[in-house]
Amino acid sequence: MTAVFPNNHNLLLKIARETGTPVYVYDKQTIVRQIKKLKSAFNNLPHQIHYAMKANEAPEILQIMKQNNIGLDAVSPNEIDHALKNGFTSQQIIYTPSCPSDEELHKAFRLGIHTHLGATGYFDFVLKNYPDIPVGLRINPGNSIAGNQKIATGHHHSKFGIPVNQLPLIKEYMAKGLIIDSLHLHTGSDVKNWQDLARSVDVIFDFARHFPDLKYLDLGSGFKVPYHEDDPSIDLQAYAGYIQKKLEVLDRPLRIKFEPGKFLVSEAGVLLVKVNVVKQGFDKKFVGVNSGFHHLIRPMYYDAYHHIVNLSNTEKPADKYDVVGVLCEEDTFAYDRPLSPVKKDDILMIKNAGAYGYAMASIYNLRDLPKQVLIEDENFRLI
Ligand SMILES: Cc1ncc(COP(=O)(O)O)c(C=O)c1O
Structure with missing residues (x-):
């Protein structure tokens, strides 16, 4: 054999x-195996996977994602162009930039690409230029994770996301007409214990109660793969079960999105x-x-x-x-x-x-x- x-x-x-x-x-078969693992773990959730193309943007790898009905998560205008050039539609791409310029946001909005904003400083821009277009918010749940802190992105001192304690300001903008149809979080990479991710899931599900127009919750990624030969990989089945229970309790018709990079291609x-x-x-x-x-x-x-x-x-x-x-x-x-x-x-x-x-x-x-x-x-x- x-x-x-x-x-x-x-x-x-x-x-x-x-x-x-x-x-x-790179080995195609291994990527397909990882896609199958992920899909089977999340089988019972109403979900969509968007590959974090920053992990490896080789066109041949993007094609494998496309063939398997995986969308993309882009983080820069060039990634958006690359995704479109490789045959993904605007609807298959989500955009989660970090501190983008106005020009970058104009591009995404004009192309009809759903954007997750990571700072309240962008709300005036949206209300002025695109008042009818719903946006997503990347929130910072204020949770630490173990491991290398350069890849921890959901703690109190991280530049990423809107701190959850800014809810009153977000509500002021919603009263002015800002339409928020999704919430996003990504607390870091290489998370060993699904329970660490679950702490942030708790935060986003609580937060969701304040947003009547939500269509989906994007729970990012962080799924660990074994680097040491005897490393455990994350228990995705248990994590999926936890999310499913939260959805049942929330009792709203929300989809769940995931944005794995490492898990699919590492x-x-x-x-x-x-x-x-x-x-x-x-x-x-x-x-x-x-x-x-x-x-x-x-x-x-x-x-x-x-x-x-x-x-x-x-x-x-x-x-x-x-x-x-x-x-x-x-x-x-x-x-x-x-x-x-x-x-x-x-x-x-x-x-x-x-x-x-x-x-x-x-x-x-x-x-x-x-x-x-x-x-x-x-x-x-x-x-
Ligand atoms: C917003 C966002 N989503 C998804 C990912 C993918 O994370 P991972 O490669 O750990 O799956 C990253 C990685 O940095 C990210 O910043």
Whole structure:
């Protein structure tokens, strides 16, 4: 039987050989599997999924979403253009920008794209220019989540969303004619316990009672995927059950939206890099690879753990290495990581790199961007 991605090491080595490295490799089957998991967990909820395209905006990946009836969550005018160019309709896109300019908002409103506003400072703009168009509000529930605080977005000190204590001001604007037809929240990424998300669900459901025109509640995402080999992933079934009960109690015909990024594409991608040099430091060994944080910034920016496998050597890990990049900066993928003995020209696989990998890449130090490949039905092609 053929090994399932990313355990099909021979195929990955072939890709590295034929396309060169560094290269991101994505697997269609894994994305479809994740879509199915999500849909089956939320089966009993009246729901719609909008893929957070910022996680990975490759056109081929957007097509997979489209084929599976998944809409998009865009956060910039260029993302909107990219979504439309790739065949999504205005109705399939929701727009959740952070601190947008008036021009950006004009564009979304004129295109008929439903917009979630994250500050009361935009209300006058809407009443003046688009008084008949309903808007969504991104609220800040004031809840902390565990984990890296750079990806916690719903706490008291976060720039995101309208703090729930601004309800009196929101009501003043509703009295002036502002139509609010949806509420949105997203409290962060990589949330391990669904109970952490549920605390914010409680807040948005309470808040919803003040808004008679609501059509949907957008509960964002945050769904964790396993980065460490023994990491748990989030219990979506339990989370869905909790939301369903809240809906029953609220007793209004609301739809629920979700905006997953990581859950849909993270495990479907790996970054293959080649070893340029193995060097002995004062007291540790370094593996210098032909990549760096300009290709995958998550370890440096979020202290994220990415599992690394030496594809060129199937022996058991025997030694520990710091896996470092080519940039003239502190540029480390992994510290003291056990790996099968590494030598020059070995191919290393950095796992769980399908989300916020290429999408956050840069040409810092004027280094080239990595290539990207999609595996589809055992075949692969550059994308
Ligand atoms: C508004 C919003 N929605 C959805 C997401 C997707 O989150 P995740 O990749 O954790 O699923 C993000 C991520 O930053 C976001 O900012």
